[in-house]
Each structure stands twice: as C-alpha cells, then as structure tokens.
Amino acid sequence: xxxxxxxxxxxxxxxxxxxxxxxxxxxxxxxxxxxxxxxxxxxxxxxxxxxxxxxxxxxxxxxxxxxxxxxxxxxxxxxxxxxxxxxxxxxxxxxxxxxxxxxxxxxxxxxxxxxxxxxxxxxxxxxxxxxxxxxxxxxxxxxxxxxxxxxxxxxxxxxxxxxxxxxxxxxxxxxxxxxxxxxxxxxxxxxxxxxxxxxxxxxxxxxxxxxxxxxxxxxxxxxxxxxxxxxxxxxxxxxxxxxxxxxxxxxxxxxxxxxxxxxxxxxxxxxxxxxxxxxxxxxxxxxxxxxxxx
Amino acid sequence: xxxxxxxxxxxxxxxxxxxxxxxxxxxxxxxxxxxxxxxxxxxxxxxxxxxxxxxxxxxxxxxxxxxxxxxxxxxxxxxxxxxxxxxxxxxxxxxxxxxxxxxxxxxxxxxxxxxxxxxxxxxxxxxxxxxxxxxxxxxxxxxxxxxxxxxxxxxxxxxxxxxxxxxxxxxxxxxxxxxxxxxxxxxxxxxxxxxxxxxxxxxxxxxxxxxxxxxxxxxxxxxxxxxxxxxxxxxxxxxxxxxxxxxxxxxxxxxxxxxxxxxxxxxxxxxxxxxxxxxxxxxxxxxxxxxxxxxxxxxxxxxxxxxxxxxxxxxxxxxxxxxxxxxxxxxxxxxxxxxxxxxxxxxxxxxxxxxxxxxxxxxxxxxx
Numbered sequence: 335x336x337x338x339x340x341x342x343x344x345x346x347x348x349x350x351x352x353x354x355x356x357x358x359x360x361x362x363x364x365x366x367x368x369x370x371x372x373x374x375x376x377x378x379x380x381x382x383x384x385x386x387x388x389x390x391x392x393x394x395x396x397x398x399x400x401x402x403x404x405x406x407x408x409x410x411x412x413x414x415x416x417x418x419x420x421x422x423x424x425x426x427x428x429x430x431x432x433x434x435x436x437x438x439x440x441x442x443x444x445x446x447x448x449x450x451x452x453x454x455x456x457x458x459x460x461x462x463x464x465x466x467x468x469x470x471x472x473x474x475x476x477x478x479x480x481x482x483x484x485x486x487x488x489x490x491x492x493x494x495x496x497x498x499x500x501x502x503x504x505x506x507x508x509x510x511x512x513x514x515x516x517x518x519x520x521x522x523x524x525x526x527x528x529x530x531x532x533x534x535x536x537x538x539x540x541x542x543x544x545x546x547x548x549x550x551x552x553x554x555x556x557x558x559x560x561x562x563x564x565x566x567x568x569x570x571x572x573x574x575x576x577x578x579x580x581x582x583x584x585x586x587x588x589x590x591x592x593x594x595x596x597x598x599x600x601x602x603x604x605x606x607x608x609x610x611x612x613x614x615x616x617x618x619x620x621x622x623x624x625x626x627x628x
Numbered sequence: 629x630x631x632x633x634x635x636x637x638x639x640x641x642x643x644x645x646x647x648x649x650x651x652x653x654x655x656x657x658x659x660x661x662x663x664x665x666x667x668x669x670x671x672x673x674x675x676x677x678x679x680x681x682x683x684x685x686x687x688x689x690x691x692x693x694x695x696x697x698x699x700x701x702x703x704x705x706x707x708x709x710x711x712x713x714x715x716x717x718x719x720x721x722x723x724x725x726x727x728x729x730x731x732x733x734x735x736x737x738x739x740x741x742x743x744x745x746x747x748x749x750x751x752x753x754x755x756x757x758x759x760x761x762x763x764x765x766x767x768x769x770x771x772x773x774x775x776x777x778x779x780x781x782x783x784x785x786x787x788x789x790x791x792x793x794x795x796x797x798x799x800x801x802x803x804x805x806x807x808x809x810x811x812x813x814x815x816x817x818x819x820x821x822x823x824x825x826x827x828x829x830x831x832x833x834x835x836x837x838x839x840x841x842x843x844x845x846x847x848x849x850x851x852x853x854x855x856x857x858x859x860x861x862x863x864x865x866x867x868x869x870x871x872x873x874x875x876x877x878x879x880x881x882x883x884x885x886x887x888x889x890x891x892x893x894x895x896x897x898x899x900x901x902x903x904x905x906x907x908x909x910x911x912x913x914x915x916x917x918x919x920x921x922x923x924x925x926x927x928x929x930x931x932x933x934x935x936x937x938x939x940x941x942x943x944x945x946x947x948x949x950x951x952x953x954x955x956x957x958x959x960x961x962x963x964x965x966x967x968x969x970x971x972x973x974x975x976x977x978x979x980x981x982x983x984x985x986x987x988x989x990x991x992x993x994x995x996x
Contacts, residue, residue, distance in 0.1 A: 524716075
C-alpha cells in the first residue's frame with residue numbers, strides 16, 4: 335500500500351511539473367515576444383521587416399540602424415536623424431541624478447519619520463503620501479510655469495527637479511516602511527555600544543536596509559528613465575531631450591522609421607536590464623524581507 | 629563597578645501616560661537587583677531610563693557618583709542585554725562583540741583578548757565567524773551576553789533576557805547568569821515578569837505595578853512578609869489563597885472567622901496587630917504549602933482545622949495540589965504526594981496559623 339501511494343504521488347508530481355513548465359513557457363513567450371521583435375526589427379533591413387509572410391528571423395543581419403543612430407545622417411524619409419547619443423547621455427544623467435537625490439533625501443526623511451517624534455510628524459507624513467495620490471498630470475501646467483519663471487525649461491536640472499518631486503514621496507514611504515521592519519532594539523544596542531544618531535543611520539540602518547534601498551533605487555531609476563510626458567513638455571532642444579522623447583521623434587509627419595525606432599527602443603531597454611541583472615538578488619530579498627522575521 | 633541611585637524618578641509619556649511614578653531605589657555596588665511585575669508596570673521603562681534610552685520626566689539618576697540625567701547611553705558605562713537579543717545581523721559573532729570596543733578605539737590586541745575571553749566563558753568560541761542567523765536562540769543570547777561582558781561596564785542592564793528561550797534552556801541560563809554575576813562582581817539590574825527568575829537570581833527584588841513600587845526587599849522577606857496583597861499574590865506559585873475574614877477577640881484569644889470556620893490566631897501574631905482592627909473585616913492570606921492534610925499534624929492542632937470539599941486533585945509527582953471549595957472560597961493546597969484525597973471528598977484540613985498573613989481590606993497593606 336505504501337509503495338503504491340508513493341508511486342501515485344510521484345506521478346502526480348511529474349504531471350504537476352509538466353503543467354508548471356508549460357505555463358511558465360507560455361508566460362515567458364508572452365513577456366519576451368515583444369522584446370524579441372524589438373531585437374529582430376533592429377537588425378532587419380526595411381525590406382525584410384515589411385515583407386509578407388513575416389520573417390521571424392532576418393535573412394541578413396542589417397547593422398545600418400546602429401551606425402545611423404549614433405553617427406547621424408538621413409532617415410528613410412530624408413530627414414535628419416536626431417543625435418541619439420546625446421539623448422542617451424541625458425537619460426542616464428537625469429535618471430542617475432534623480433535616483434541619487436531621491437535616495438539620499440528619501441532615506442534620511444524616511445528614517446526621521448520611522449524613528450523620530452517631532453511636531454506634526456504624522457500629519458506631515460500623511461501630507462507627503464497624499465501628494466503621491468495626486469495624478470502627476472494635474473501638476474504639469476503649474477510646473478511648466480514654475481520652471482519657465484526659473485529659466486529652467488530645456489535643462490536637465492528641470493527634469494531632475496520634476497521627477498524628484500513626484501518620486502520622492504514614494505521613496506520616503508518605501509524607506510520609512512522598510513526602516514520600521516528593523517527592530518528598534520538594534521538601534522538601542524548601537525547607541526549603548528557608542529554610536530550617535532548619524533552613526534546608527536549610516537553604520538547600522540543603511541547596511542540592514544540594503545534590500546529596501548536597492549528595490550527603491552531601481553524603482554526610482556526606472557520611473558525617471560521611462561518618463562515621457564513631462565520630458566516632452568519641458569524639453570524641446572536636442573541638448574536636453576531624453577531617450578523617450580528622442581525615440582518618439584523617429585515618427586515624422588510623413589512616415590515612421592521602424593528600424594531606427596526599434597533600435598532606439600532596444601538601446602533604451604539595455605541599461606535598466608543591466609541594472610536589474612546585477613541587482614536582482616537584492617530585489618528578490620527586498621520583496622520578501624517584510625514577510626518573515628529577520 | 630558602581631552603585632546606581634534613582635531619586636524621585638518619574639516618567640510620563642505624551643498623552644499623560646504615567647509609566648513610572650516617584651521611583652526611589654539605591655542599588656549597591658555588585659548587587660543583583662531584579663525588577664519584577666506584570667507587563668506594563670514600568671519595569672522596562674525604568675531600566676531604559678537607567679540606560680539613557682528613555683529620557684526621564686523628572687528626578688535624578690546616579691551611576692557611581694555621577695548624575696547621568698543628561699549623559700547619552702554610550703557615555704554611561706553600562707551594557708544592556710535585550711529580550712530579542714538585538715544582535716547586528718550584518719556582522720559575525722566576533723564583530724558583534726568587538727563593535728563597541730572598536731568604537732571606543734581600544735587597541736586591536738586588547739579587543740581580541742577580551743572577545744576571546746568572553747567567548748570562552750560563554751562557550752561560543754566555535755561560532756565566532758558565524759552570522760547571527762546561523763545560530764540557535766540560546767547561542768544568540770550568549771552572543772548578546774558576550775557583547776555586554778567585553779565592554780566591562782560598571783552596570784549590566786538586562787531586559788527579560790531569557791523570555792525568548794525555551795523552558796529548559798531558560799532554567800540553565802538562569803543559573804549561568806547567577807554564576808556570571810559572581811564571577812564578574814558587577815552591579816546587575818535585571819527586568820523580568822517571571823517571579824521564579826526574580827526569586828532565584830536577585831539579591832533584592834523590586835516588585836512594581838502600574839508604575840509604582842510595591843515592595844523592595846530580599847527574596848526571602850518578600851516571600852515571607854509581603855507588604856501588600858499584590859506582592860503576596862504575585863510572588864509564589866501556585867499563588868497565595870486569600871479569604872475575607874472577621875477578626876474578633878474572645879476570652880483573651882484572637883480569632884478569625886469565615887463561614888462556619890473559626891480559627892485561633894497564635895499569640896505572637898496577636899500581639900503585633902493594632903487593636904483598632906478588632907471586630908473588623910480583613911483579608912487573610914495563606915500560602916498553599918501552609919495548608920495541611922496530614923492526619924497526625926491535624927490531631928495536634930485541632931484549633932486550626934476545618935472541613936472542606938475537594939474539587940480537583942493535581943498530581944505533580946513530587947507534590948500534589950488540592951483545589952478545594954470552602955463556602956465560595958477556592959483554596960489551593962500543596963500537600964504530600966501520599967495524600968489520599970480524591971475529587972468529591974469532604975476532608976479535614978488545617979491552616980498553619982503561624983504563617984498566615986493579614987491585610988487591611990481597604991489599603992491592601994499588611995497589618996502586622
């Protein structure tokens with residue numbers, strides 16, 4: 335009897351495994367198919383790309399798009415190719431600066447809200463979260479006028495300020511909840527061992543919140559990296575445009591350069607992917623850290 | 629090594645929550661003092677005020693001869709052990725213990741010597757390279773103790789350090805802590821809600837409730853002469869029996885009566901009772917071990933005996949607990965395991981009247 339049931343169990347396990355794998359593969363196809371098409375489009379000539387029946391792999395690897403997107407030249411409708419390199423650099427600077435500012439200010443503020451009691455602390459915290467509830471687009475006109483009066487339109491500073499304004503509340507919230515999961519006795523022990531408040535923050539709290547910091551950092555970077563609407567409104571020069579805006583400009587009044595657009599999209603997807611790959615072990619522990627003690 | 633003095637210390641939290649009220653205590657150098665009481669009694673807050681982790685609302689705290697009211701925790705020369713260990717999870721055992729010494733810029737060789745010595749005392753030498761998460765609860769608690777020992781502080785503060793351990797380990801660590809105290813010859817202040825820990829470890833016990841100190845004395849005096857009903861009920865397990873009785877004098881003898889029972893009060897106690905209690909209702913307390921059912925003993929003291937009904941008999945092996953009902957009062961007796969009492973029996977029991985405690989019904993204070 336025992337052996338029989340054991341065999342049944344094993345059969346069940348095998349069929350369970352098969353189902354799991356089939357579902358996982360289906361899910362992977364759904365998620366990866368657009369990305370695959372992005373890669374294929376960037377290395378196909380226009381003829382290959384638009385031919386019917388569809389070529390799921392180009393007959394010939396076409397590298398012209400990559401050359402053109404970095405060196406400039408004429409696009410297929412005869413217009414100037416916008417300087418993609420500058421846009422890439424702008425995006426890296428904007429997303430990088432936004433992340434740095436948000437993480438420094440956000441973790442300090444989050445710590446204060448998590449551990450210190452001061453006048454109107456709860457009210458302030460609710461106010462900050464409430465700002466996050468506001469649809470970002472509602473602020474676009476006032477923000478435009480503010481930036482204009484500060485002479486910041488068409489600058490990197492403008493985008494960093496705007497992105498920080500709507501990402502920072504979230505960072506404060508995330509960091510505050512992360513700090514709250516760390517037992518306060520560890521801080522008490524550190525205070526007795528000889529650290530002051532700032533030492534506790536830098537030498538105990540920050541190392542212990544690394545998963546939370548990395549998760550929040552990636553979120554902040556992606557928010558700034560992917561942002562399109564504000565970048566479109568606030569910038570109109572090549573010196574200040576970011577990737578998302580630059581990619582959209584491959585669509586002209588007369589035609590769409592799919593090859594360049596897809597190449598731009600692929601290049602834009604690489605930095606966040608690299609970051610996610612490098613930091614993924616922290617992201618996973620970051621997501622589960624609140625669930626179990628320690 | 630130092631004395632600790634708390635003078636009129638008060639702690640009021642925002643919202644007018646009075647956590648500690650007018651706390652006065654002088655702790656002698658090398659003394660082991662236990663603060664005990666139910667949760668929320670202010671014992672942990674008191675300890676945290678001594679540590680400097682909690683500001684005091686008013687009063688004065690001295691460590692040695694130094695007023696420490698405004699001195700930060702790191703400069704008070706104390707070490708603290710927490711209930712949940714509070715180890716640094718990102719450091720290995722060695723670094724956890726060495727951290728405080730490194731911050732104080734001690735020479736590396738000295739740090740190494742102290743950490744290794746503490747590890748040897750606590751039997752954790754083999755784990756020095758492990759992270760806390762790779763240790764069991766008992767090992768973690770040893771590391772937490774080690775972190776305190778290496779600092780060689782003037783005062784050890786312990787906040788329920790054994791509460792997270794399982795029962796067996798708790799008993800073991802209890803004796804080890806007592807040994808450690810003897811070995812280190814340092815002042816210990818120990819907080820617990822467990823009266824057994826308080827009784828077994830403390831040189832003196834401070835019993836607290838609702839922010840007030842109810843009694844400060846040696847374990848023996850607290851057990852034998854509780855100052856009020858709360859202390860009498862809190863210390864001792866199973867807890868003391870309390871019966872509402874009437875005190876009255878009759879032909880030069882003093883009696884207590886409850887229900888149809890009438891027991892005589894021995895003369896030594898009688899002489900200590902203020903005559904103003906004559907004819908009044910008071911609360912009589914008697915510990916379970918002072919209620920007897922051995923026939924030979926009962927025959928000798930018929931004036932201490934009466935009949936009750938047995939409800940429940942609990943065999944503990946080395947002793948037996950009898951739960952009895954006497955006209956609405958539940959009485960618990962700790963008797964010899966050879967006792968033949970069965971549930972439902974009507975048996976004769978006797979109170980050892982030399983061991984009774986009498987309390988004022990209104991103030992709940994002891995009346996002799």
